[in-house]
Amino acid sequence: MRRPWNLVLQHKLDPDLASPLYLQLVHALIHEIERGRLRPGSPLPSTRDLAGELGLNRKTVLSAYEELVSQGWLETSGRRGTMVATNLPDGPPRAIDIQAPIDRAPIYRFAPPPERPIAVPSGRRIKLDEGSPDGSLFPPEVLARAYRTAALFSARRQQLGYGDPRGSEKLRESLVTMLREERGMVADAETICITRGSQMAISIAARLLARPGAVALAESLTYEPAVAALRGAGMPVLPVGMGPDGIDVDAVEHACRRHTVAALFLTPHHQFPTTISLEPQKRLRLIDLARQFGFAIIEDDYDHEFRLGSQPLLPMAAYAPDVVIYVGSLSKLLLPALRVGYLVAPAQVIASAAHLVSVSDGMGNRLTEDAVAMLIEEGEVRRHLRKATRIYAERRDVLAQAVNEQFADMASARLPEGGLAMWLEFHDLAALRAIEAGAEGAGISFAPSESYRLDDTASYGLRLGFASHRSDRAVEAVGILARIGRGEG
Incomplete structure (x- = not known):
């Protein structure tokens, strides 16, 4: 059945819009159906005719018709051609208006962001x-060569599919050597989980430790994203006072006697933000408290490699792996854009961490992880x-x-x-x-x-x-x- 008249659309199509032309046509036709101009059973022009009327490529109109048929707005019937669906309910769902502002408020409930906006690069400031x-200090040609080598390495071994949510075994083995030689830590591939940066590692640790009625502790001056991760996992975060030499350990004990403490977030190597190094006596007392009250210390060792003065103290995880969940990062060592962090903890904990990775991220970025491992093994990182x-x-x-x-x-x-x-x-x-x-x-x-x-x-x-x-x-x-x-x- 042919239409006796040309179909004039109320919504004009604009090739300069970000939305593809075929989707603009989809929404324009839905709009005409919604407002009753195109009634159930009304015939539509052929794809060739409508393309000629609107000055479009016929494939654009064909794509729009196919999309509308799949959604149930249109139907086809042999020689009768394409028509508005005859079984549309009264008042079909409203279509998205492609001309409307993109900041339209949603009709559903969602968790709002905090008042302070997220930190993003600010143009020319x-x-x-x-x-x-x-990031400009790391030679890009070295990075490109590592990616090429990693891609060839994985392709030859048919390792470009889904993999272990704990991350690339090659990178985990490289980290085992680095942690043993540089930081005195005893680890193996089963006790390491690769993450997309240290923030993801902190967030996973928070989710692993959260339980009803428990709280987390953090210093009164601390790393705000870690606090957000702990709170996001459902744990209230209680502040612990600080002195000129770092955290008040007596205040930690006092909090443990008043509350069920699940985690203490700590940056002992260079306290964030003050850069204080936590002295050994305080580290040992905190470990004793963790064992006494059954909480975990989340040790964020975010910049261990950069030594500008005296030799650093070993991480707390080196001598208390039973109470410490260790968070490390290769992003600061190499490039933030690589997004490579990691967790070190007992194998049972890492198995749980890998499960959280599997349901939120599937697996890591194997090519990036293998490339970083090669940079470590070839001495480029050093x-x-x-x-x-x-x-x-x-x-x-x-x-x-x-x-x-x-x-x-x-x-x-x-x-x-x-x-x-x-x-x-x-x-x-x-x-x-x-x-x-x-x-x-x-x-x-x-x-x-x-x-x-x-x-x-x-x-x-x-x-x-x-x-x-x-x-x-x-x-x-x-x-x-x-x-x-x-x-x-």
């Missing part, structure tokens, strides 16, 4: 990060580390000098013996408020002081990364912030 590496550490040490010293010169009247700075950032603790809170209020207008962004504070007793400060920028750019940013703090700019 200077981003004073909390301790990121300089060579890069030596070069980067030398550069970061120089950048640290330059930034420290600038901070001491510019901020002496507002804050005190801690010169870190390792890591990728320094802590600036403010005693002039008015200056800090002025800096945080005026930084964006000056083209500088950084994590706000409140993001580090778990309770009102914590001090105020900013964590300034010195690794990811050239020294002149970081010094420029410090000078701008200091002038804002003094009310000069």
